Amino acid sequence: MKNTLKALLAAGGVAALSIGTATTPAHAQGKTITLCWAAWDPANALVELSKDFTAKTGIGMKFEFVPWPNYADRFLNELNSRGSLCDLIIGDSQWIGGAAENGQYVKLNDFFKKEGISMDDYMPATVVGYSQWPKNTPNYWALPAMGDAVGWTYRKDWFARPEVQKDFKAKYGRDLAAPKTLDELRDIAQFFQGRDIDGKKVYGASIYTERGSEGITMGVSNYLYDYGFKYQDPNKPYAMDGFVNSPGAVKGLEAYKELYKCCTPPGASNSYMSEGLDAFKSGQVALQMNFFAFFPGLYKDPNVGGDKIGFFSNPAATTQATQLGGQGISVVSYSKNQGEALQYIKWFSGGDVQKKWWALGGYSCAKSVLNDPSFPDSAPFAKEFLKSMGMVVDFWAEPSYAQLLQAEQKRVHDYVVADKGTAQEALDSLVKDWKAIFKEEGKKF
Amino acid sequence: MNDLSVSSQIAYQAARMQPRVVRRIRGLSDKALAWLFITPTIVLLLAINIFPLIWTIYLSFTNYRANRPNVPMRWMGIDWYQSILTDPDIWSAMQVTAHFVLWTVVIETVLGFGLAFLIDKKFRGHGAWTTIILLPMMLSPAVVGNFWTFLYQPQIGLFNYVVAFCTGSAASSFQMLGDVRLSPWAIVIVDAWMWTPYVMLICLAGLRSIPDYIYEAAEVDRASKWRQFWSITLPMALPFIMLAVLFRGIENFKMFDMVNLLTGGGPGSTTEVASITLKRAAFESWRTGYSSAFAIILFVTVFGLANIYVKALNRVKSR
Numbered sequence: 001m002k003n004t005l006k007a008l009l010a011a012g013g014v015a016a017l018s019i020g021t022a023t024t025p026a027h028a029q030g031k032t033i034t035l036c037w038a039a040w041d042p043a044n045a046l047v048e049l050s051k052d053f054t055a056k057t058g059i060g061m062k063f064e065f066v067p068w069p070n071y072a073d074r075f076l077n078e079l080n081s082r083g084s085l086c087d088l089i090i091g092d093s094q095w096i097g098g099a100a101e102n103g104q105y106v107k108l109n110d111f112f113k114k115e116g117i118s119m120d121d122y123m124p125a126t127v128v129g130y131s132q133w134p135k136n137t138p139n140y141w142a143l144p145a146m147g148d149a150v151g152w153t154y155r156k157d158w159f160a161r162p163e164v165q166k167d168f169k170a171k172y173g174r175d176l177a178a179p180k181t182l183d184e185l186r187d188i189a190q191f192f193q194g195r196d197i198d199g200k201k202v203y204g205a206s207i208y209t210e211r212g213s214e215g216i217t218m219g220v221s222n223y224l225y226d227y228g229f230k231y232q233d234p235n236k237p238y239a240m241d242g243f244v245n246s247p248g249a250v251k252g253l254e255a256y257k258e259l260y261k262c263c264t265p266p267g268a269s270n271s272y273m274s275e276g277l278d279a280f281k282s283g284q285v286a287l288q289m290n291f292f293a294f295f296p297g298l299y300k301d302p303n304v305g306g307d308k309i310g311f312f313s314n315p316a317a318t319t320q321a322t323q324l325g326g327q328g329i330s331v332v333s334y335s336k337n338q339g340e341a342l343q344y345i346k347w348f349s350g351g352d353v354q355k356k357w358w359a360l361g362g363y364s365c366a367k368s369v370l371n372d373p374s375f376p377d378s379a380p381f382a383k384e385f386l387k388s389m390g391m392v393v394d395f396w397a398e399p400s401y402a403q404l405l406q407a408e409q410k411r412v413h414d415y416v417v418a419d420k421g422t423a424q425e426a427l428d429s430l431v432k433d434w435k436a437i438f439k440e441e442g443k444k445f
Numbered sequence: 446m447n448d449l450s451v452s453s454q455i456a457y458q459a460a461r462m463q464p465r466v467v468r469r470i471r472g473l474s475d476k477a478l479a480w481l482f483i484t485p486t487i488v489l490l491l492a493i494n495i496f497p498l499i500w501t502i503y504l505s506f507t508n509y510r511a512n513r514p515n516v517p518m519r520w521m522g523i524d525w526y527q528s529i530l531t532d533p534d535i536w537s538a539m540q541v542t543a544h545f546v547l548w549t550v551v552i553e554t555v556l557g558f559g560l561a562f563l564i565d566k567k568f569r570g571h572g573a574w575t576t577i578i579l580l581p582m583m584l585s586p587a588v589v590g591n592f593w594t595f596l597y598q599p600q601i602g603l604f605n606y607v608v609a610f611c612t613g614s615a616a617s618s619f620q621m622l623g624d625v626r627l628s629p630w631a632i633v634i635v636d637a638w639m640w641t642p643y644v645m646l647i648c649l650a651g652l653r654s655i656p657d658y659i660y661e662a663a664e665v666d667r668a669s670k671w672r673q674f675w676s677i678t679l680p681m682a683l684p685f686i687m688l689a690v691l692f693r694g695i696e697n698f699k700m701f702d703m704v705n706l707l708t709g710g711g712p713g714s715t716t717e718v719a720s721i722t723l724k725r726a727a728f729e730s731w732r733t734g735y736s737s738a739f740a741i742i743l744f745v746t747v748f749g750l751a752n753i754y755v756k757a758l759n760r761v762k763s764r
Binding site for chain 1: 511512513514515534597598599600617620622623625705708709710711712713714715725728729730731732
C-alpha cells in the first residue's frame with residue numbers, strides 16, 4: 001500500500017510540475033517577486049509592462065494593489081510589522097524619511113553605483129521627492145518610478161459653446177479659456193456654478209476637501225504655494241513663523257475657502273481623487289482638480305474624454321507652483337528576494353522600458369523620456385505635465401510626516417469646510433502644532 | 446498487515462486507554478476537576494484580554510511608536526496622561542462623544558420602548574412587523590454606513606428628497622453630512638435607525654415578563670390604562686430599559702465604524718468622537734504610547750461610569 005501511495009504522489013507531483021511549467025516557467029524556478037502599490041490605472045499599465053521583465057529574466061511577478069483609501073494603512077502596517085509580503089514597494093513620497101530611518105527600505109547607493117544607474121538621468125524634482133533622504137543629499141532609497149503632480153481638467157466642449165462664450169465675455173470681458181491665474185479659475189467656476197447645460201444643472205469645480213487621510217492638504221497646497229506659503233525658513237530649518245502663516249499663505253487659504261464655498265457641487269465636503277473623477281465623469285462639473293496619473297484614463301473616457309476634455313497645470317497667483325504626487329520604487333529590507341527585486345529596478349531603469357512605461361500610461365521620471373522633443377506632443381496632457389513637474393513642491397517627508405499631515409488636515413478642514421475661526425488663526429494653530437511635533441522629535445529651531 | 450487489522454489494533458488500544466483516563470479523572474478532587482476545565486479558558490483570557498491590557502498600560506508610560514522599532518523606548522511617566530487631560534482637542538472629542546451618546550441613548554430608548562409597547566399588543570401580523578423592525582440591526586455597520594451616505598447625498602439622496610417634499614425646500618439646499626450643524630444629527634439618526642430595534646427587543650422581553658394576573662387585578666380595581674402603565678408596566682420593565690441603556694451607552698461611547706464611514710469625523714472636527722481621535726493617534730500618527738494612554742483613559746471612563754450605573758440598576762431591581 002505504501003508503494004502504491006508513493007507512486008500516486010509521485011505521479012501527481014510530476015503532473016502538477018508539468019502543468020506549472022507549461023503556464024508559468026518562472027514559478028517552476030521558484031522565483032516570483034511581489035510588487036505592492038495602489039490600485040489605479042497606472043498599476044494596470046505596470047502589470048502590462050512587467051510582462052517584459054518576466055519574459056527577459058524568468059522571474060515571475062505578483063502584484064498586491066490596494067485601493068487608495070486603504071493604501072497607506074495597509075502598506076505602512078506591513079512595513080511596521082516587518083512583513084515580507086512586498087519585495088518591491090511603490091510607496092508615497094512622504095514615507096521616504098520614515099522608511100529610511102526605520103530601516104524599512106534598502107539603501108540603493110551602492111547598487112546604483114555598481115549598475116551604473118545615475119540619478120542625473122531623472123528629473124531633479126522627482127529625485128528629491130521620491131528618492132532622497134535626507135532631502136538634497138546623495139542618499140537614495142528609491143528609484144523615481146511614477147512622476148505625478150496635481151493638475152486640472154476642464155470641459156473643453158462646454159467652453160467651446162458659442163452661447164457660453166458669449167455669456168462669459170459679457171460678464172467678465174474676456175474670452176472663456178483655460179485659466180492662467182487662480183482668480184480666473186474662480187471666475188470660471190463661479191460662471192458655471194448652477195448653470196444649465198443640456199437641461200442639467202452643473203457646478204463649477206471639484207476640488208480636494210477630504211478630511212480623513214491627506215485630501216484637503218493636497219488640494220489647499222496648490223493655493224498656499226501660489227500665494228507664498230513655505231514650509232520653513234530656507235535659511236533656518238524648522239523655523240516656521242512667518243512662512244507657514246505668512247500674509248500670503250493666509251490669502252491663499254482664504255482663496256481656497258472662497259472657491260469651496262462659491263463653486264463646488266453640493267455634498268462635496270469630503271472629496272478626494274475618486275469623488276473628483278466621479279463628479280467630472282458624470283458631467284457635474286466644469287473644472288476638476290486631480291493628479292495627472294488619472295488623465296490618460298479620463299482622456300479615454302467615452303463620455304467626457306477625447307475632444308471634450310482639456311488639461312491645464314495649476315494656475316498662478318503671486319507665484320506658480322503645484323503639489324507633487326507620485327512615488328518611487330523601493331526594495332523592502334525584509335524581503336527574502338532582494339536580489340530579484342534589485343534586478344527589477346535595474347530593468348525598470350532602462351531607457352526603452354521608461355519609454356514604454358510612458359506609452360502604456362505610466363509617468364516616467366527619466367529625462368530621456370521627458371526631455372525628448374516629441375514628448376510635449378506625445379499626449380494631450382504631456383505639455384502641462386512637463387510644466388507641472390518643473391514647479392512641484394512636496395509636503396514634509398520627515399519621519400513624523402503623518403502627524404504633521406494630520407495636524408494640517410484638521411486645521412485646514414476646520415477653517416475651509418467647518419467655518420471655524422479665521423485663516424490666520426488656522427495657520428497660527430498649524431505652526432503651533434508643527435512646532436510641538438518637531439519639539440517631541442527633538443528638533444532644534 | 447492489512448487495513449482491517451490496523452483499525453482493530455487502534456480500537457483495541459483505545460479500549461485499553463479509556464479506563465486508565467477514567468481512573469485518573471476519578472482520582473481527582475472536585476476542585477482539581479474544576480481547575481482542569483477552567484484552565485484553558487483562563488489561559489485564553491489571559492492571552493487575549495489581560496496581557497494586552499497590561500501591555501497597553503505599560504506602553505502608555507513610554508514614548509514607544511510602532512513604526513519606529515529602532516528608536517530606544519523612553520520612560521515618560523505620566524506625561525501622556527497629563528497632556529491628554531489638558532488638551533482642548535481631546536476635551537472637544539469627549540464632548541462630541543457625550544453629545545452622541547446622550548442623544549442616541551435617549552432617542553433609542555424612547556422609540557425602542559414605544560415600539561416594544563406597540564408590538565407587545567397582539568394584532569394581526571405582529572410577528573411580521575417585528576421581523577421588519579429588526580432588519581436594520583441585522584445589517585453590517587459597513588453596509589449601513591455606505592447605504593446612508595447615499596441616502597444623505599444632497600443631489601440624489603432619498604433622505605433629502607423626503608425632507609424637501611415635507612418642507613417645500615430644495616433637495617440640494619442642505620447637506621446632512623457636510624453641514625456642521627446637521628452632521629452630528631445625521632449620525633444620531635443612522636444610529637437610532639439601526640439600534641432602536643435592539644432596545645425594542647430588550648424592552649419587549651421586559652414587557653413579556655410581566656405576569657398577566659397583575660393587569661387582571663388592576664382591571665378588577667378599575668385602574669385606568671394610564672394608571673396601569675404608570676404603576677405596573679413602567680416600573681416592572683424599568684430594569685430591562687436600564688439594561689438596554691447600559692448596553693447602548695457602552696457601545697456608543699466606543700462608536701467608530703459608523704462615524705468613520707459617514708463623516709470620517711468631519712466636517713472639520715464636528716463629529717470627531719473619541720474613538721476616531723484615538724484611531725488617528727494610534728494608526729495614522731503612530732503615537733503608540735500616547736494612544737495607549739488615551740485608550741486607558743477611555744477604558745477607565747467607561748468602566749467607572751458603567752459601574753456607577755450598574756449599582757443604580759441593582760438598586761432598581763431590588764425594589
